[in-house]
Amino acid sequence: MADLAARLAEIVGPTHLLTGDAISADYGHDEALTIPPQQPAYLAKPATAEEVAALLAVATEHRVPVTARGSGCGLSGAAQPVADGLLISFERMNAVLEIDVDNHVAVVQPGVTLTELDVRTAEVGLSYTVYPGELSSSVGGNVGTNAGGMRAVRCGVTRHNVLGLQAVLPTGEIIRTGGKMSKISTGYDLTQLIIGSEGTLALATEVTVKLVPRPAHGVTVLAPFGDFDQIMAAVPKIISSGLNPTIVEYIDNVVMAAIVSAENLELGIPEAVRESCQAYLVVALENNHTDRLDADAETLGGLLSDWGALDAYVLQGNSARRLIEARENVFWTAKAIGADDIVDVVVPRASMPEFLRQARDIAAARGAAMSGCGHAGDGNVHGVLFCKDSQIRTKVLTEIFALGMRLGGAISGEHGVGRAKAKYFCDLEDPAKLALLRRIKDSFDPAGILNPGVVFA
Numbered sequence: 001m002a003d004l005a006a007r008l009a010e011i012v013g014p015t016h017l018l019t020g021d022a023i024s025a026d027y028g029h030d031e032a033l034t035i036p037p038q039q040p041a042y043l044a045k046p047a048t049a050e051e052v053a054a055l056l057a058v059a060t061e062h063r064v065p066v067t068a069r070g071s072g073c074g075l076s077g078a079a080q081p082v083a084d085g086l087l088i089s090f091e092r093m094n095a096v097l098e099i100d101v102d103n104h105v106a107v108v109q110p111g112v113t114l115t116e117l118d119v120r121t122a123e124v125g126l127s128y129t130v131y132p133g134e135l136s137s138s139v140g141g142n143v144g145t146n147a148g149g150m151r152a153v154r155c156g157v158t159r160h161n162v163l164g165l166q167a168v169l170p171t172g173e174i175i176r177t178g179g180k181m182s183k184i185s186t187g188y189d190l191t192q193l194i195i196g197s198e199g200t201l202a203l204a205t206e207v208t209v210k211l212v213p214r215p216a217h218g219v220t221v222l223a224p225f226g227d228f229d230q231i232m233a234a235v236p237k238i239i240s241s242g243l244n245p246t247i248v249e250y251i252d253n254v255v256m257a258a259i260v261s262a263e264n265l266e267l268g269i270p271e272a273v274r275e276s277c278q279a280y281l282v283v284a285l286e287n288n289h290t291d292r293l294d295a296d297a298e299t300l301g302g303l304l305s306d307w308g309a310l311d312a313y314v315l316q317g318n319s320a321r322r323l324i325e326a327r328e329n330v331f332w333t334a335k336a337i338g339a340d341d342i343v344d345v346v347v348p349r350a351s352m353p354e355f356l357r358q359a360r361d362i363a364a365a366r367g368a369a370m371s372g373c374g375h376a377g378d379g380n381v382h383g384v385l386f387c388k389d390s391q392i393r394t395k396v397l398t399e400i401f402a403l404g405m406r407l408g409g410a411i412s413g414e415h416g417v418g419r420a421k422a423k424y425f426c427d428l429e430d431p432a433k434l435a436l437l438r439r440i441k442d443s444f445d446p447a448g449i450l451n452p453g454v455v456f457a
Contacts, residue, residue: 004058005017011051019041019042028081029077029080030069030072030074032077035080038082038083040081042064042087043086045088055088059170060171064084066170067080068090068199070110070137070139070142071137071138073138074141074144074418076419076421078451080419082452082453090109090111092111094109094111094116096109096112106120107207108209110206113135113137114131114132114142126211127213130149130209133149139207139209145158146158146159149328149375152380153248154247159192161210163180163209164208165195165206166207167205168202169202169445170202170449178190180208197455199451202450220247221304221312222323223309224274225278227278228279232250238300238303244285247324247377248376249281249327249375250373251280251282252279253277255372259327263322269311277310281304282327297314300312327373339385343385343397344412344413345381345411346378346410348409351408351409355403356383362400363396363400366395367387368387372384375413381404381413398428401424411425423457425457437455437456
């Protein structure tokens with residue numbers, strides 16, 4: 001171990017290689033609720049792609065497991081290191097290398113946070129549109145999980161907004177995929193293959209992302225509904241209305257009450273309406289012209305009333321911002337009120353009512369409970385599961401994941417499989433597909449050092 005530590009320290013410098021008890025406990029976990037912390041044997045903090053390549057070459061030579069870490073905000077355990085392994089933290093690779101205004105792209109290192117990128121792009125009137133909820137998350141981490149967020153209904157998820165990568169293979173080669181162009185039809189699309197692979201195929205060391213003009217004005221409409229099915233029926237109508245919403249979210253009454261209390265929000269909703277409300281629809285609109293925005297908000301309010309909303313409240317400025325921030329931080333609210341797990345099943349949008357009804361019945365039948373919110377515009381459910389017994393919770397989750405797949409969906413819409421859902425994925429997925437995925441994994445990583453136990457149980 002001492003010899004290996006010395007080799008790793010030669011690559012990154014002795015002050016950027018930590019071992020044993022010198023490694024802070026914070027590096028032993030991400031934010032997954034069900035994965036216990038695990039300290040790595042080595043923690044390296046490289047500053048360049050070449051250093052990453054050298055680290056991986058040594059790890060492959062010695063068959064040392066490697067886990068990559070951005071901000072540690074993941075919810076599926078993909079950033080949890082292995083006991084005898086190497087954790088590569090990208091905290092020093094945190095530069096915005098270029099803002100290319102003419103091509104509407106930014107080139108960044110993987111450790112750049114979304115907050116930092118948002119500040120830099122705002123300076124030139126542009127925006128990177130992936131907002132997965134935790135703005136301290138890193139771009140590299142978003143690439144790893146194909147992060148989405150509330151704005152995906154209009155702007156897409158990470159894979160729709162990343163144009164190219166510099167990536168390091170576990171054998172030490174540095175490759176480039178894609179670039180600043182918006183389309184390519186030359187060979188296999190390695191960019192898209194690496195996005196969402198959760199650090200199991202290659203490590204991204206540079207990311208080229210698409211930017212769009214930043215709208216000058218925004219407004220949020222909050223509509224309480226007495227019947228959840230009415231919300232789901234309204235969603236496709238909103239999408240096809242021509243209003244082009246940036247956000248279309250649902251929040252059930254349990255979660256709304258929790259975030260209102262946690263954030264001390266005052267939304268101006270009368271008590272009688274709150275008591276008769278089953279869930280809320282949150283719709284955000286943006287425009288460069290306030291008169292057009294006001295007209296769109298008025299139109300939306302009228303349509304929502306026609307579609308069964310108990311009322312429609314137009315939130316602007318601080319109220320709108322605080323509600324959106326509270327929704328983005330709902331994981332922390334769920335954690336604070338004792339949630340035992342988080343579900344992020346995605347189904348076809350029209351199947352959400354059926355999925356939610358049956359999922360709640362599955363939980364209730366075993367003495368558990370599921371509440372939540374989600375991206376109504378793209379069918380991504382963020383269920384909060386309350387079930388203390390781990391064996392019962394495993395059975396509930398197995399049935400809920402199987403339900404989502406039967407309805408044409410997938411186990412995870414944006415959090416990834418990680419370690420937390422790897423067993424469910426391997427038990428429920430098509431064996432032929434799993435075999436193909438394993439062959440792809442073996443092609444990239446013949447020694448099997450990259451994130452063992454992630455995706456494949």
